[in-house]
Amino acid sequence: MNKTIELNTAVDTPLELNWLSDNAREAAKAFIAAGTAANTVRSYRSALAYWSAWLQLRYGRTLGDAPLPDTVAVQFILDHLARPLDNGNWSHLLPASIDAALVAAKVKSKLGALAFNTVSHRLAVMSKWHQVNEWPSPSESLAVRTLLREARKAQSRRGVQVRKKTAVVLEPLQALLATCTDSVRGIRDRALLLLAWSGGGRRRSEVVALTVKDVRPLDADTWLYTLGATKTDTSGVRREKPLRGAAAQALAAWLEVAPTANGPLFRRLYKGGRVGSEGLSGDQVARIVQRRAKLAGLEGDWAAHSLRSGFVTEAGRQGVPMGEVMAMTEHRSVATVMSYFQVGILLESRATKLLPDTITEPPVAKTINTQD
16 A cells, blocks of 8 residues: 655655755765776866866857867867878877967976877766766767877878887896895885786775775785775775785785785885875876886886786786786786787797798708699
8 A cells, every 4th residue: 555755845855856956966976076086186187277268268269158060070180190191201280289288287287189099098087077977978979989090090191100118027126126135125115016016917096095904914925905996996895915935925024024904015215114094096006116127227218107018918918817917917908918918928939939040051042833
C-alpha cells in the first residue's frame, strides 16, 4: 500500500527532476576536483590560465561565460602548431605581439610555436572544462579532430617527432646506482631508484605518495609495498606489489638509517645528512634521476618517467609476458605500454642479429642464371 510522505515545504522543497540545484552542481565539481591527482590539477590550472590569457588577447573574451565554438579550437591549433611552408621554413598564425604578451604574462615560457603534445593537452583540458560546465566540447568536432590528425602527419613527414624521455633500461640503471655511495643521500636515492624501477616502473606521484606504513617485509629477500589511488586506478582498493632482491635490500637499508613509525617513505635531507620529516615532491624525484644521470656521465633526456618506460622496455627485452608487466605497472592501455615493450623485444630479436659480429672479406660472387 503506497503512502504519501508529508514534507515540511518550508524546508524540504521538492527538487525538479531534470534540474540540478546550484549547491548540487558545486558538490559535483568538488567531487571531480577531489578525485583528480595533484599533478593533473596543476597542469589543468596552467592550461586554463593560458586559455584565459589567449582568449582575452585574441578575442577580447573571458573564459567561462559561455561554451566556445569549434572555430576557436581550430584557431588555437593554427595559432600554436608550426606548419611547413613550401620554402622549407615553418610558420604559425599567432601574431608576434600576442606571443610576446603571453610570455610577458608568464603563461608561456618562450616565443614561438608549441609542441604538438602541448597543444593536444590544452585542447583536452578545454574539453574537460566544457564537460564540467555541461557544455558541448569544441575539441570533439570533426573539423578539430581532422585538423589535429593532419597536422600531426604533416609535422611527422617533416621530421618533427614526439619527444620521449630516455628509457632507463638495465645498463643505465646500474650506472645510476653506481653513483649512490653509502652516505645517507646515496642510501635514500638507491632505495628510491630501485623501488620506482624494480617495483613496476612507478610514477613519481606514486613514489612520493608512499608512506612508511605502506611497506612491510615478507622475508629476508622480499618486501611488499601498497599502492592506493593512482592515475589509472582510482577505485580506492589498495594493491600490494613485491620488491625483491636488491630493491628489497635497498629499502631495508634506507629504513635502517632513517627509522620512523609514520610519515612519508622518502623524505628530504638537510646538511650533515639529517633526515627531515617532509616528503619529497614529484619534481625532486625527477631531479634525483637527472642528478644521478649527470654523475654517471649518461647522455640523454632523463626524467622520472625514464624509470617507468625503462622498466617496461627491459621487461620486453628479457621476454617477460606483457600481462605480467601490466599487472606491475597498472597500465590500462595496451597501445601505451606496447610502444616501450616492443622496443625491448626487438633489442633481443634474432631479426636484429642477421649480420655476424665481424664482417670478413666477401666471397667470390657466383653467376646466377635467372632464366628457366
